[in-house]
Amino acid sequence: MxxxxxxxxTRYLASRLTREVVVANLGSASxxxxxxxxxxxxxxxxxxxGQCSSIGLGIAVARPDVxxxxxxxxxxxxxxxxxxxxxxAEAPRNFVLMVWDNxxxxxxxxxxxxxxRKASLLGIARGAGIDRGLEVRTQAELEHAVDRVLTEDGPLxxxxxxxxxxxxxxxxxxxxxxxxxxxxxxxxV
Amino acid sequence: MSDQSxxxxxxxxxxxxxxxxxxxxxxxxVSHVLDELWTDPExxxxxxxxxxxxxxxxxxxxxxxxxxxxxMQNSGLGNCxxxxxxxxxxxxxxxxxxxxxxxxxxxxxxxxxPMGRALPRVLDALGIRWIRPTSIAELxxxxxxxxxxxxxxxxxxxxxxxxxxxxxxxx
Numbered sequence: 001m002x003x004x005x006x007x008x009x010t011r012y013l014a015s016r017l018t019r020e021v022v023v024a025n026l027g028s029a030s031x032x033x034x035x036x037x038x039x040x041x042x043x044x045x046x047x048x049x050g051q052c053s054s055i056g057l058g059i060a061v062a063r064p065d066v067x068x069x070x071x072x073x074x075x076x077x078x079x080x081x082x083x084x085x086x087x088x089a090e091a092p093r094n095f096v097l098m099v100w101d102n103x104x105x106x107x108x109x110x111x112x113x114x115x116x117r118k119a120s121l122l123g124i125a126r127g128a129g130i131d132r133g134l135e136v137r138t139q140a141e142l143e144h145a146v147d148r149v150l151t152e153d154g155p156l157x158x159x160x161x162x163x164x165x166x167x168x169x170x171x172x173x174x175x176x177x178x179x180x181x182x183x184x185x186x187x188x189v
Numbered sequence: 190m191s192d193q194s195x196x197x198x199x200x201x202x203x204x205x206x207x208x209x210x211x212x213x214x215x216x217x218x219v220s221h222v223l224d225e226l227w228t229d230p231e232x233x234x235x236x237x238x239x240x241x242x243x244x245x246x247x248x249x250x251x252x253x254x255x256x257x258x259x260x261m262q263n264s265g266l267g268n269c270x271x272x273x274x275x276x277x278x279x280x281x282x283x284x285x286x287x288x289x290x291x292x293x294x295x296x297x298x299x300x301x302x303p304m305g306r307a308l309p310r311v312l313d314a315l316g317i318r319w320i321r322p323t324s325i326a327e328l329x330x331x332x333x334x335x336x337x338x339x340x341x342x343x344x345x346x347x348x349x350x351x352x353x354x355x356x357x358x359x360x
Contacts, residue, residue: 023249043252045276046275046276046279046280047272047274047275047276047277047279047280048241048244048245048248048271048272048275048276049271049275050241050245051241051242051244051245051248051272051276052245053245054237054242054243054244054245054246054249055245055246055248055249055252056249057245057246057249058245058246058247058248058249058250058251058252058253058257059249059250059252059253060249061210061233061235061246061249061250061255062210062249062250062251062253062254062255063253063254066253080239080241080242080245082237082238082239082242083237083238083242083245085238086235086236086237086238086242086246089236090235175279175280176279176280176281178280179252179280179281179282180281180343182252183251183252183253183254186252186253186254187254
């Protein structure tokens, strides 16, 4: 059991944000971020399961002047591991991939993912060619990691081991309107 | 080598509609278009590991203000059906798809045929407007309007490249 919770790590990261774009994975990552720190530069993703890191990469490529922080999940990234190879090859300096790794498919009822067994997402990221990465298991490690997330040249991968547990936030986001409102907010930056 | 002048027309249609960012999982036929784009210093071409990844990437780029096109074999459409439906179609995120039409006239590989035959119905089932120009004249007549529709409606559209236009792959 990890001492870190998704709500807790989301709250800490949000407290440090300024003008970064934050792209959140569908389900728990988006809902927790929405509840704690809704802001115009949050991009909540709802469709395209697995594609959170790719959507974030696309934003980073199109807007190299803005730092992009992706909040992916372990199940989602495991579905799109090739994305790590593309991130390594394109190497956007303004891109950080954080993974809330609770070792379960939380949204579908808590079934174990591959990270509960043998797989290390940090190891896979390194194998894909992303040299800068770290794994976080404590609040002190999280605070050090967020220092790097906000300042260091990317691509950077931060795997945050968090406790299991579904979100308690109700789903009341406008999925249809959200992409357009995020697009307008980013265009104004 | 058959005449590949069609490929420059495809590249030019995309470029004159302000598309400079491309993602691809390469295909023999589409690679003729990629040859035009890779050598253009104003264009950026990103090779992804899977077509679905390219849908995510180009959708993100559009959210950040850049138009994008995905170049692939039609078999790759099968790899990105859910992403197109649940992100682009559901949330009005426009994207230009350019795909070869393997599995149709002149096909030598039987494994390509079922997906090739399903292609029009897959696009129709997703509600994606598509064109299938069989000549350069048809391409020039239809493609600008299709791309204009894409961004006006905020929906993905597809340019399907049949053997009649490209000469196909001989085997």
